[in-house]
Structure formats: C-alpha cells, structure tokens
Amino acid sequence: MRVLHISDIHIGVENYGHAASQAEVEALPDYFAPGVDRAQYVGVSTRLLDFLTTFDWSIEHAITQQVDLVLFSGDAYKSRDPSQTHQREFARRVARLSSVGIPVFLIVGNHDLPHVANRATALEIFPTLNVANVTVGSSLETFVVETNSGPLQIIALPWIRIGQFMAKEETRDMSLEQIKNSVETRLTALLEQEIEKLDPSVPAFLCAHVTVSGAKLGSERSMMLGNDHALGLGTVANPAFDYVALGHIHKHQVLTQNPPVVYPGSIQRIDFSEEGDEKGFMMIELDHANPRGQRNVTIEFVPVAARKMLTINVTTTPGEDPTDAALEVLGKFAGAGLEESIVRVRISMEAEQEVAFNEARVRQALTSAFHLGGIERNVHRENRTRLGTEDAEKIAPLTALRRYLESRSMAADREKVLIGYAESLLAEESEGAI
Numbered sequence: 001m002r003v004l005h006i007s008d009i010h011i012g013v014e015n016y017g018h019a020a021s022q023a024e025v026e027a028l029p030d031y032f033a034p035g036v037d038r039a040q041y042v043g044v045s046t047r048l049l050d051f052l053t054t055f056d057w058s059i060e061h062a063i064t065q066q067v068d069l070v071l072f073s074g075d076a077y078k079s080r081d082p083s084q085t086h087q088r089e090f091a092r093r094v095a096r097l098s099s100v101g102i103p104v105f106l107i108v109g110n111h112d113l114p115h116v117a118n119r120a121t122a123l124e125i126f127p128t129l130n131v132a133n134v135t136v137g138s139s140l141e142t143f144v145v146e147t148n149s150g151p152l153q154i155i156a157l158p159w160i161r162i163g164q165f166m167a168k169e170e171t172r173d174m175s176l177e178q179i180k181n182s183v184e185t186r187l188t189a190l191l192e193q194e195i196e197k198l199d200p201s202v203p204a205f206l207c208a209h210v211t212v213s214g215a216k217l218g219s220e221r222s223m224m225l226g227n228d229h230a231l232g233l234g235t236v237a238n239p240a241f242d243y244v245a246l247g248h249i250h251k252h253q254v255l256t257q258n259p260p261v262v263y264p265g266s267i268q269r270i271d272f273s274e275e276g277d278e279k280g281f282m283m284i285e286l287d288h289a290n291p292r293g294q295r296n297v298t299i300e301f302v303p304v305a306a307r308k309m310l311t312i313n314v315t316t317t318p319g320e321d322p323t324d325a326a327l328e329v330l331g332k333f334a335g336a337g338l339e340e341s342i343v344r345v346r347i348s349m350e351a352e353q354e355v356a357f358n359e360a361r362v363r364q365a366l367t368s369a370f371h372l373g374g375i376e377r378n379v380h381r382e383n384r385t386r387l388g389t390e391d392a393e394k395i396a397p398l399t400a401l402r403r404y405l406e407s408r409s410m411a412a413d414r415e416k417v418l419i420g421y422a423e424s425l426l427a428e429e430s431e432g433a434i
Contacts, residue, residue, distance in 0.1 A: 001130045001149040001203065004066045005282040006058055008266035009051060010111065011086045012078035014307075015271065016342045016371050017047030030054065031060040033092065044085070046371070047307075052089055054267045054304040058281050059093055061302065063100055065283070070097055070149035073247030073264075074109025074159060074209030081124055091125065098133040099315040102144055107137040108246055109209040137207065140187070142194050144202070155194045155241075157208035157249070160187065160229070180229040195240050202291045204240060209247040212236055215263060216251050237261050242297050243284050251277055252301060260284070260299045268306050272344060272373070278307035283420035307370070308340055314347040322349045322357040328366045338366070344373035351381045353393050398422060 006253075026040045033041075034054055041049060062070050075083075076090050097104050114123040125135045135143055137156025144150050160183065174182070191206075198204045211230040236244050237256045237352045245262040252265035264282045269275065280303040286295040312333060316325045326347050343366060349357065359375055366372050401422050 001069075001288040002065065003069045003071055003150065003152075003205075003243070003284040004058065004062045004065075004067045005071045005073065005243075005262065005264055005268065005284060006055075007073040007209075007245075007264050007281075008075045008109070008250055009055055009072075009090070010078045010268070010270065011051055011055075011074055011090055011268060012082055013050065013051060013268070013270055014047045016373050017045040017050075019043050020049055024049070025178045026212055029057075030033060032056050035094075036092070047085075048089075050307045052093075054306055055093055057403045059096060059303055060265065061184045061281075062097065062102060067102060067283075068149045069145060069152060070102055070104045071154075071205065071245050072104065072106045073207050073209055074107050075111045075247060076106070076109070077122055080111060080113055080122070087122065087125070087244075089313050094126065094134060095131065098131055101133065101148070102135045103135070103147055105137065105143070105145055105154055105156075105207065107156050107207050107209055107247070109157040113159060113161065140190055140194065142197060143432040151202050152288075153198055153202050153204040154205045155191070155198075155204070155206045157187070157191065157206065157210060159209045162251065165293060173323060182229060183229045187229075187231060188398075191231075191235065198240055200240070203242045203286060203288050204292075205243050205245055206241050207245045207247075208236065208373045210236075211248060212246060212255060212261070214253060215249050216253055217247075217249060217254055233261065239293065242286055242292075242295050243299070243310045245282075246282045250274060252280065254299070260297060262299060264301070267304055269309050272309050272311060275309040275311060278303050280304045307342060308337060309373070310338070310341040310343050311344060312345045314345065316347065316353060318350055318353075322347060323361055325408070326357075326362050327365055330362070331409045340370055342371045342373050343369040344376065346378060347377045348378040349378070351379055354379050392420070397426060 020042060022042050024046060025038050028038065028041075028049065033056060038208070057147065077086055079086075094104055094106075104127070106123050108121045108123055118358065121138055123136050124138065127136050135156055136146055137143060137154070140157055140160070141155070143154045143156060145154055207257045213230050213232050233255055236246075236260060239259065244259055246261065246263045249263045250266040250270060251263065253263050254264070255261040262282055264276070265279060267279050267281065268278065269279060280301055283300045283302055284297065287298040290294065295427060312329060314322075314326045314329045317320045325369065326345065330345075345362065345366070347357070357377070391393060398419065402419065
C-alpha cells in the first residue's frame with residue numbers, strides 16, 4: 001500500500017507576490033492545471049500560482065506513482081473564509097485525483113474552520129456534493145477507507161475548538177493554561193477510546209491537525225488564529241498506528257520512527273522564517289497484508305521546487321559609501337538564481353553613512369529578482385547623552401555644551417577651540433539682542 005501524505009497547502013497566501021503577466025502564466029510547467037484555460041490566471045497573484053504549482057506537482061506524483069491514497073492533514077487555505085477562486089482551485093485538484101480513482105482523505109485544520117461555530121467548514125463542500133473517492137474528517141472519529149490495496153483505518157483528529165470541549169461555565173474560573181491542559185486530557189481520553197476500537201488486522205493511521213509537544217515550530221506561529229493546545233508525543237505515537245500523519249507545523253520533521261510520527265511541513269515557503277526549510281510531502285509504503293507490528297513501514301520525504309527566498313546581508317565599514325558597498329555585494333549574486341527568488345536586503349551602517357545611501361540604485365540593481373521583499377536598514381546610532389535630573393531650561397548653553405563634549409571624550413585642545421567658538425557666538429547674539 002502506498003500513501004502520499006501532504007499538509008498545510010495554505011492557498012491564499014499572497015505576500016511577496018505581484019499580478020501575474022501573460023508571459024509568466026505561459027511559462028508555467030505542463031503539469032500545472034492540465035486541461036484548464038490558462039488565460040484565467042493572468043492577473044492573479046504570482047504567489048497563488050506558486051502554491052498551486054507545488055500542489056499540482058504533488059498530484060502529478062501521486063498519479064504517476066499510482067498511490068492508493070492521498071492523505072491531507074489540514075489547512076487547505078490561509079483564510080477561514082477563502083475566496084471563490086481559492087475554493088475553485090483546491091476543489092479542481094481534489095477532483096482530478098477523484099477522477100482517476102485515487103481516494104482522498106481530508107481533515108479540517110484551524111485555517112479551514114469558520115469564525116463562528118456551527119457554520120460549515122471550508123471542506124464540507126465535498127461530502128455535500130457527494131464527490132466520489134473523497135472523505136472529510138471533521139470530527140474525532142474512525143473511518144475505513146477502501147483503496148486499491150485494501151481497507152485502511154484512519155482516525156481523524158481535526159483541529160478542535162476549545163468551545164467544542166468545554167462550556168463557558170467550566171472555564172469561568174480557569175486560567176488559559178488550565179483550559180489547555182483540560183482539553184489535552186479530554187482529547188487523549190477520546191483518542192484512546194477510538195484506538196481501542198481499531199481492528200488490528202487492518203492497517204491504521206492517525207491523521208491529526210495538532211501541535212505535538214516537542215515539535216519545532218516555524219512561521220505558523222505568526223499565522224496562528226488562536227491559542228494552541230498540544231498533545232504529548234506519547235499520546236500519538238501509539239503502537240496501534242502504522243503511521244501518524246500530522247499537520248499544522250510548517251517545518252518538516254519526523255518525531256519518532258516506530259511508529260513514524262511525521263509533519264511533512266507546508267509545501268511552499270510562507271515567509272523568510274522558512275527561508276532555509278526544504279518543502280515537500282511524504283511517501284509511505286507498507287506491507288498491508290502483514291499483521292500489526294510487521295508491516296515494514298517505510299517513509300520518504302519528497303522535496304518540491306518551492307519558491308526560493310534569499311536574504312542578502314550587507315555590512316559596511318565606517319566611512320564607506322553604503323550604496324557602493326551594497327552594489328558590490330549584490331554583484332556577487334549575479335547568476336545565482338535571483339530571477340526565481342524572493343529577495344530581501346539587510347544593510348548595516350552608521351548613522352553618519354545613512355545620508356549617502358541611495359536606495360533607488362540598490363532597487364535598480366535588483367530588477368532581475370522575481371520579487372523584492374524589501375530593503376531593511378540597520379542604522380547604528382549612539383545613545384544620546386542625558387543631562388541628568390536638572391531642568392534643561394535652567395542649564396546655561398556653555399554648561400550644556402561642555403557636558404556634551406566631555407561625553408564625546410574629545411581632546412582638550414579641540415574642546416577648548418569649540419568652547420571658544422561658542423563663546424564668540426553667544427557674545428554676538430547678546431550684542432544683537434541689545
């Protein structure tokens with residue numbers, strides 16, 4: 001049995017993008033939305049195209065490798081209220097898998113839930129329309145999915161609203177930490193009840209959109225739509241499972257090997273916090289006919305060609321022209337794939353150099369980049385000297401000047417000259433006032 005596990009597609013993320021030109025749309029790979037008129041994509045965000053392209057490559061891989069199931073562990077969209085275009089694009093790709101007879105199992109992530117309880121989730125359209133070969137896990141329960149290699153048991157653990165588990169009366173006198181601990185305790189108990197009902201002769205997966213204690217976080221921390229509750233690793237790494245498919249955390253990681261407890265991560269880089277992260281999905285293979293504990297589960301991370309993000313750091317030396325320093329560093333990146341990268345520049349300089357920095361010239365040097373994510377100036381400024389607790393208006397000008405010059409550790413002869421100039425200016429001002 002072969003299963004493709006994918007998660008956190010986040011259709012709708014459009015930061016660092018621009019309106020796609022006709023040439024950019026025509027340059028999309030052949031596997032992008034096959035059979036669809038591409039003219040409809042002209043003018044949409046290039047970032048939408050990025051996310052759809054990696055999703056399409058994953059689907060192409062599932063079809064060519066003849067997988068038995070595509071398992072999606074939540075967060076189809078960025079927004080809880082996805083636009084009609086975003087819903088169309090996700091449904092179009094699920095329908096493609098369905099049309100070739102590949103079952104698809106989807107669970108609801110925190111970004112797929114509506115703002116208000118009892119409203120339909122973003123994934124409920126599939127069971128509503130009775131789309132063939134598509135199962136949606138919107139509550140904690142066990143499903144049996146028929147595949148070309150036989151049945152597979154899947155316990156679905158979608159994102160849980162705290163309000164689903166605890167009434168307001170229960171939480172009134174509890175701290176947030178106590179509430180989260182109570183949710184974790186109840187989830188653990190309910191999950192154990194589902195595990196006890198599993199048939200050990202049939203392969204079993206857990207598909208959960210949840211934070212597992214000990215997992216390394218990525219940019220999803222900045223995208224959170226509420227407070228995270230977490231489950232302990234021992235709760236999900238139950239030997240009754242042949243594989244644990246996790247979603248919600250964007251950084252790919254394997255938490256345990258037996259059974260494999262895996263976050264495949266998101267399939268595109270969301271922001272620069274994921275600049276160095278490899279993106280992709282998981283391929284799982286197991287001997288489904290063998291008894292529990294002997295199914296020889298193997299897992300493989302399959303990388304996708306996600307949009308590159310590149311930070312270019314420029315450090316100047318005192319007295320150096322910061323524009324020339326930046327252009328020199330940027331010259332070293334010529335031919336380094338800037339055309340395919342979202343680029344940001346970070347330049348460090350002293351306060352005295354800032355006036356000489358020509359940002360327009362730096363931007364001009366980066367016109368070949370796919371997208372310029374910004375130019376950040378890190379200007380080092382010396383702390384201003386405070387005059388103490390005295391009222392500044394009561395301090396004589398020469399006294400204030402002397403204190404300032406002392407704070408600058410200036411040579412005595414130089415300080416004497418400057419004080420002399422100040423005395424002359426003050427004398428002229430006094431004479432003029434008379």
